[in-house]
Structures are given as structure tokens and as C-alpha cells.
Amino acid sequence: MSWRDNLIKIEPYVAGEQPNKTDFIKLNANENPYPPSPRAIAAIRGYNAENLKKYPSANAVPLVNAIAKREGLQPENVFAGNGTDDVLSLCFRAFFNSDKPIIFPDITYSFNTVWCDILNIPYKTIPVDKNFSIDPADYARPNGGVVIANPNAPTSIGRGLDFIRAILDSNRDSVVIVDEAYVDFGGVTAVPLLKEYDNLVITRTFSKSRSMAGMRLGWAMGGKEVISAIYATKDSMNSYPVDSIAQAAGVASIEDEEYFQATLKRVIATRGRLTAELRSMGFLLPDSQTNFVFASHPRYSAKDIFEFLKTRDIYVRWFNKPRIDNYLRITVGTDGETDMLVSALKEVMNLWN
């Protein structure tokens, strides 16, 4: 036996599209085309970086307070972490300690299967239907926990409170995590249900609607018991608290509701225009409640379009995965980026006609 035999066996990494140039249109990571709140930027510039010599405030109290205030909750209902992935990994460890599998859709955020493997959590994926719709009835089965992204990714489809309520009603004995990474772009939040269901946990991120993907900042909301379990898990893992500068920037972002709403409005307006343009070209796509669209074309292969767009320095996302390999996930960029995308698509369709 050599030490090499004990190295992890993983698939060779297929590199994400990060071209080695700066002059291209990046619509493949669901980033926000607009900068963070000017108040967040000012908080970073004004941060007294001498303080970095000390570890951060342990539980990000000012940030938790700001989030609780905005969401109409108590601080005991909020946990702030180093990005949604950090928060979700703590949640998985805190909540999913059953022998029964946790359940989630087959088409959803890829985090779930990865972390179930890491933490040895049994899981079962449940197929969405041919329209990528999730049927709550499928989640009325014995399980060790439920994870639903709403709106879902990469499908872009958001559902209403009745949908979440249906899942919660048939899962009184499981923790149900609702990942609301994209909810601000027109989705319906489950926050009002927190009063009724103490097994509901909602996660959010600063990476999308708050334009702070370059930091690591996310949070969870839930009843006091579930949130306490996240804190206990974090503490038991020796985890570091949220980066001090990110804490300061996060508070400023949360407190700037006006800029937040204005940015969302711009993205949503451009999404409407993009959706209409794509449909006029024959693309099929559901109405999006996110900052991206999920589109396929009956006549052209998604992979071919994806490859063509790269030759025009436009990067969108194509997943080489069963069921969705003829779809493109396209981030809603600026109006200018959208114009260039649309004209590149018109170009290729002319070419291929």
C-alpha cells in the first residue's frame, strides 16, 4: 500500500468556463450584473483593517440582528455563515442524522448529493416531471429530511406558499430545508410559515440578489430549536465565524433596502425582455423567478449553441447531465449584455437555417 492508494477517488474535474481574458460576457454563474450596495462598498472602504488581528465576532451578532429586523424575526431565528454552502453543510450535519434517506429533486442544486456523500447521509432523489415541476405528493414518504430549492435551479421555476405548505404538512417529522438563494428575483418566500412550522429552515445567500458573490456570506432562518442546533454544530466543529469585513459589508447591504429593490427591479425587467426575445426565436422556457432562464430550442442542440456562443465570447451554462443536456442556463446580465447575447443567437440561427 502506498499513500497514493488512500487518496480520494474522484472524477477528474471538468473545468468551469473561466476564460483567461477579461473581455467577455459572463452569463454562466448567475452573478448579479450590478455592484453591491454603495453602503456595503463604503463599509468595506471604511473598515478598520487593524481589527483583523483579532478573530471575528463569534456569532456575527450585528449581522444577525440586521437580518432578523429585515425579515421580521427575532435574532434567535437567524444564523449567519460563510456562504450558503457553509450554512447548508452545517444544516445537513445538524439535522440529517436519520437512517432513512433524505429526499430532494433529481434536478436541483448539486450541493445536496456532494454533501450527503461527504457526511455519509443516505439520500434518494425524486424525479421532477417532464416540465421540471416538483409534485409535493412525491415528498409524502418516509424520509430523514427534505431539501427543496424554491425557486429551483437550474430550472428557474418558483412555487407558491401552498406548495411549500403541502410539503411541510406531509413532513411533520422531518426537518424541511427550503433554499431560497434566488427568491428575491420574484419568488415567494416561506418566511411567513416559520410561525407555524418549527421544522422549517430557510437558507439565503448574499451572492445573487445582493451582488456579493466575491465574499462568502449566507444565512439560515428557522425556529429557535433548529437554529440552536446549527450554532451548536458550528461550535462543535471549531468553525470560524464570518469574516469581519464580510460582517460589516453584510450589515450595510441588508440595511440598504432601497438599492436592493432597485437592483432587483432592473434584473427582473431585463429578464422579461430576454424571455420575450428568446421565445420569439423559438426557444422554450418556463417563466423564471430567478436571475437566470432555462431554455431549450426544438431545432438546435443546446451544446451547439453553447459552443457557438463561446466563439462570440459569450459564456452561458450547459450541463452535460441526463434530462437537462438540451437546455441552457443563461444568467440575466445587463441590458447591453442581453442585446449582445440576443444578436449572437440571431446570428447563429441565420447561419444554421
Next chain:
Amino acid sequence: MSWRDNLIKIEPYVAGEQPNKTDFIKLNANENPYPPSPRAIAAIRGYNAENLKKYPSANAVPLVNAIAKREGLQPENVFAGNGTDDVLSLCFRAFFNSDKPIIFPDITYSFNTVWCDILNIPYKTIPVDKNFSIDPADYARPNGGVVIANPNAPTSIGRGLDFIRAILDSNRDSVVIVDEAYVDFGGVTAVPLLKEYDNLVITRTFSKSRSMAGMRLGWAMGGKEVISAIYATKDSMNSYPVDSIAQAAGVASIEDEEYFQATLKRVIATRGRLTAELRSMGFLLPDSQTNFVFASHPRYSAKDIFEFLKTRDIYVRWFNKPRIDNYLRITVGTDGETDMLVSALKEVMNLWN
């Protein structure tokens, strides 16, 4: 079965000493008493925070390059992550996939047992001797991997290259991680051995010698194969790269060797004075190669001293753990903080005499 039955079972958290006041002397977290490099501070102030809308540079290339240059390595020998804990957790997952237990000292960084539990890695701790010394011969046994902190914490004892070499020579078939979190304060780095041993991995942090505990920044060094395995593990886990601002600050810190050395010199000088003062009061403590000392007194209980110091607004670290529960881990602060600590200790000894 209720969802509560599947919550993680963990010991109630014993809160760390984070008094709710600002006017106290904090010598309990091995933080650096001096601020980060002025260049790092300038990099943060000058960071174009509009860029935060995008995800960070995937593999922190400029930071990796700066570290490689400073350490006399190639970029392929360096992995940068969100703090040493992030780097170590990736290493554990990447390297420790054997059925045999990984081995490490019973008295060392508490991270090891926590993450072995999380990742289901079997482990065995090996007692250090009564002087807290690690005997390399104890590590010549079948194992799935070895983790050594050098200098070790909380003992403060650093060992030379012969010690690391002895462990490596009897562990040709295991990955050996040497955690050098404290090495800059007078320890001996194993970097020169990287040329000879491709199963050696060295980890470092920005939190101690580089005064950046408020961020999350650490790195690993090793042969191309082991470093590639860390990258592959990170990529397979969907992990976010290092925070963009932290990347910029990290590069600036690494490039400011002069400030770095000057800060180390100050800490080491104060450590010498603190050590002498403590010994003159009858404390027993090994020579420290870290930014803290590990001291016990033959006549007074560590816990009593710890409690007394709190009444004087001085916070040191006392571990309620077997073998070390009569020791105090005291961070080397500024000269002024050290004076106040010493006079408080003199006060209590007068009181108790």
C-alpha cells in the same frame, strides 16, 4: 419519531471567553497584538468592491503565486484556502481514505478529532510524554495518515528537521501533514523536506504571524500529486474559492516581508521577557516557539489563576481537559499587556501567600 430525534447529539457548548465589553486584555486566542501589514490594509482599502458581484478567482492564482515565490516553490506546490481549517478539512478528505486509523498526538490542535468524526475517519491518538514531547518512534506503526503540529499547540514546543524527518522516514506509505500554524515565531519549517518527500503536506495560516485572524486565509504546500488531490477535492465539493478581498490582502501581506519580520521580532522579544518573568515567579514552562506560552505553577492551580485573572479583565486560556488542566495557555500580547498580566500575577501570589 420526531424531527428532533434526528438532530445532532452534541455536548452543550461551553462558551469561549468573549466578554461583552471592549476594555479587557485578550490573551486567550493566540491573536497577534500587532495589526496586519500596512500593505494588506491598503489593499483592502483600495479593493474595487464593485468586483464583489463576481465570484472570486477560482484558484486564487495571484495569492498562490506570491506564496510559492516566498517559499521557493512552484505554484503547483501551493493550495490556498479559506483558513487553515478549510485547508485541513480538504486535506483530511483528500488523503485519509484508509481503513487504518490516522494517528496524531493526544495533546494537539483539537481540529483533528472533530474532523475525523465528521468525515468518519478512524483515528488513534498517541500520548505525548510527561514533558509533552512527541517521540517519533511512536509514529512507526501501521496507520492511514499522520498529523503533527510543529510547533505543537497548546504545548508551544517546536522540534527540528530531524524530528520531522524521523516521522517521514517511518511513514513512506502515509501522507504526513505538518501543521505549521505557529512556525514563524521561531519554529523550524519542513519546507526544505518537500524536495525529498512527496507524501509531506505542510499547512500555514494568516491568522497568527500575519495578524489576519479576522479573515479566513490559509494554505497548504506539498508535492504536485498531493496538492492536485486537494484541488480535486475542493472542486468536487463545489467549494467556493477564497474571498476576493482576502486574496488581495493575502498577496499584499506575503509581499511585505520586512513588516512581517519586524512584527515577529517584537512578539519574540516580548515572549522572552514574559517567559523570564513567569519563571521568576516559579512558573514552569517549556521554551516556546510560538506566540504563546504554556505554563503551570507547582503551588497554585491553573484554574484558580485563570479565574483570578478574569476579575482583573485579563483573559487567558485554561483547558478543562485531562493532562493539561493545570496549565495556562497565555498569548504573547504587547509589552503593555504583558506588564499588566505580570503585575496581576504578582498581586494574586501576594494575596495567596
